[in-house]
Amino acid sequence: MMEHWLAITLLLGFLSLDATAAGQFMLSRPIAVGALVGLLTGHPEVGLLVGALVELIWIGEVPVGSHLPADLLILAGIATALAAELVRGGAPPEAAMTFAIGTAIPLAILSTELEGLLRRLHVRWAHFAQRMAGSGHFGTFDGVNTLVLLGLFLKGLLTAAASLFIAHLAGRLFHLLPDRVVDGLYYAHWLLLALGCSAAIDLMVEKKTSPFLVLSIVTALTAAFFQIPGVWMVSGALLAGFILTLIYAGKGETA
Amino acid sequence: MTPTAEEKVPPRLSFLDLLQCFLRSFFLQAVWNVERYLNYGFAFVLAPALKRLYPVREERAQALTRHLEYFNTHPYMASFVLGAVLRMEEEKQTLPRPKQKQKEDEINALKVGMMGPIAAMGDNLFWATVRPYCGLLAITLVLSQAFTPGSRAWIIPVLFLAVFNVAHLGVRGLGFLQGYRQGDQVVLALRKYGFQAAIRGLKLASILLVGVLIVFVNMGELDREVGLFILKLSFFSALVGLFTFALHRKIAPGQLYYAVVLIGLILAYWPELSTPPTHLLEGVK
Numbered sequence A: 001m002m003e004h005w006l007a008i009t010l011l012l013g014f015l016s017l018d019a020t021a022a023g024q025f026m027l028s029r030p031i032a033v034g035a036l037v038g039l040l041t042g043h044p045e046v047g048l049l050v051g052a053l054v055e056l057i058w059i060g061e062v063p064v065g066s067h068l069p070a071d072l073l074i075l076a077g078i079a080t081a082l083a084a085e086l087v088r089g090g091a092p093p094e095a096a097m098t099f100a101i102g103t104a105i106p107l108a109i110l111s112t113e114l115e116g117l118l119r120r121l122h123v124r125w126a127h128f129a130q131r132m133a134g135s136g137h138f139g140t141f142d143g144v145n146t147l148v149l150l151g152l153f154l155k156g157l158l159t160a161a162a163s164l165f166i167a168h169l170a171g172r173l174f175h176l177l178p179d180r181v182v183d184g185l186y187y188a189h190w191l192l193l194a195l196g197c198s199a200a201i202d203l204m205v206e207k208k209t210s211p212f213l214v215l216s217i218v219t220a221l222t223a224a225f226f227q228i229p230g231v232w233m234v235s236g237a238l239l240a241g242f243i244l245t246l247i248y249a250g251k252g253e254t255a
Numbered sequence B: 001m002t003p004t005a006e007e008k009v010p011p012r013l014s015f016l017d018l019l020q021c022f023l024r025s026f027f028l029q030a031v032w033n034v035e036r037y038l039n040y041g042f043a044f045v046l047a048p049a050l051k052r053l054y055p056v057r058e059e060r061a062q063a064l065t066r067h068l069e070y071f072n073t074h075p076y077m078a079s080f081v082l083g084a085v086l087r088m089e090e091e092k093q094t095l096p097r098p099k100q101k102q103k104e105d106e107i108n109a110l111k112v113g114m115m116g117p118i119a120a121m122g123d124n125l126f127w128a129t130v131r132p133y134c135g136l137l138a139i140t141l142v143l144s145q146a147f148t149p150g151s152r153a154w155i156i157p158v159l160f161l162a163v164f165n166v167a168h169l170g171v172r173g174l175g176f177l178q179g180y181r182q183g184d185q186v187v188l189a190l191r192k193y194g195f196q197a198a199i200r201g202l203k204l205a206s207i208l209l210v211g212v213l214i215v216f217v218n219m220g221e222l223d224r225e226v227g228l229f230i231l232k233l234s235f236f237s238a239l240v241g242l243f244t245f246a247l248h249r250k251i252a253p254g255q256l257y258y259a260v261v262l263i264g265l266i267l268a269y270w271p272e273l274s275t276p277p278t279h280l281l282e283g284v285k
Helices: A005-019 A030-042 A044-057 A072-088 A093-134 A138-174 A179-204 A208-227 A232-251 B003-007 B015-026 B037-053 B056-064 B078-094 B097-143 B153-192 B196-216 B219-223 B226-248 B252-266
Strands: none
Touching: A005 A030, A005 A072, A005 A138, A005 B153, A030 A044, A030 A072, A030 A179, A030 B153, A044 A072, A044 A093, A044 B037, A044 B097, A044 B153, A044 B196, A072 A093, A072 A138, A093 A138, A093 A179, A093 B037, A093 B252, A138 B037, A138 B056, A179 B097, A179 B196, A179 B226, A179 B252, A208 A232, A232 B097, A232 B196, B015 B037, B015 B078, B015 B153, B037 B078, B037 B252, B078 B097, B078 B153, B078 B226, B097 B153, B097 B196, B226 B252
């Protein structure tokens, strides 16, 4: 079994509550989960990079109405744990991350299906709570919330433990891969960044706002040619974005 | 009507009641179900206030059951409705009995009328704008290696959480307070908060970050050869265009992931391919 598997399982179990049921402080987002699991496994950089890649590629996944997006907590958490294990075993980090995320995707889909099943079961809890409210058993009515949270925590815990085990088994396959395939996973990592940028563009850019994207690329290119450090470029983009937000906010409502 | 009923002082909600309701609003989605969505959550949030407002057991049971009807909206924006309903429930208790039924209908109408529009606004504001913006900020910082390798890398997720939760808790708090202060008039007040303007501004700010990101992930080549950098950037941009088209055609990111890995494998078996940029991961060992 993986190193620190118990700590990772407990962490993912607790964070699974944040995803929908309790708080929604975004502690369950890939960027936070990746960093936390990375810290636990002793590979914070791998955690940050996996978290950033998952956050970027799935940036357009929005929970609207009854649509359940992929379980990004399991995706980022399991992928980080597996990638850290592979890197520790001597695998190239880029290839390890690509392999780990690819392994975690079906596990995340299964976790989402399980979440859907639980939500169907919650109908019974809601009916039970209604009966308790109608008959004046207010303590039991309140207790339903705690019981459901406990159920969700257990679901998160079991899903994380099972996923870690499956990922660990899949990780053994990595060392059997021919060098050419590992090279392919290495190339794919760079291509995945393109996929991530596309996801952000698909979500954010409209026809009338596309000139801002071109303007931003040209400005960043100019800055790159003049060897301006990355952090200054991000700061410049943030400042410009802040000014644009202020300009728009000042215009008030039009719709 | 008995004289005692005339003289009875209608119960008011205390600060502690409101605080309890506000804290419970963080669990609004716990019993999210496919039949009536947030119905239990809504009643669960109001329960401490209903306990205060309806001292008679049967009346309290009736009020709680009344709030178990279908309800679904954005979890953060729901605070506007929760606050307003608390005020209206409080007002209801000051009315003579014959008018209380009418107030109940008004409360239901407010819930039904508000949940759709604020859900649309909340989804667009938080899920499609603020969260992606905070995510892009963190991603750009990670990929620019602004804080990595080194011990200060934890700043990035902390920054992501801090920026997002300022907006999150701000809207929750504002919604709850304004809802309670304005009651059913909160519908009219919603427009003045400038959520639509914030969405437009933040989307533009996000686009600027995406532009910087596209340049960042190819910058490693710049130190070696400018021509190669331009070539890689052009290839990268073409891929971005292709993938954007695919995503626009509703192909899921998970499916595209495997397609991209397949392209990577094809490239690996292409004998004359040059090495892709590696600068992003130089610090990872």
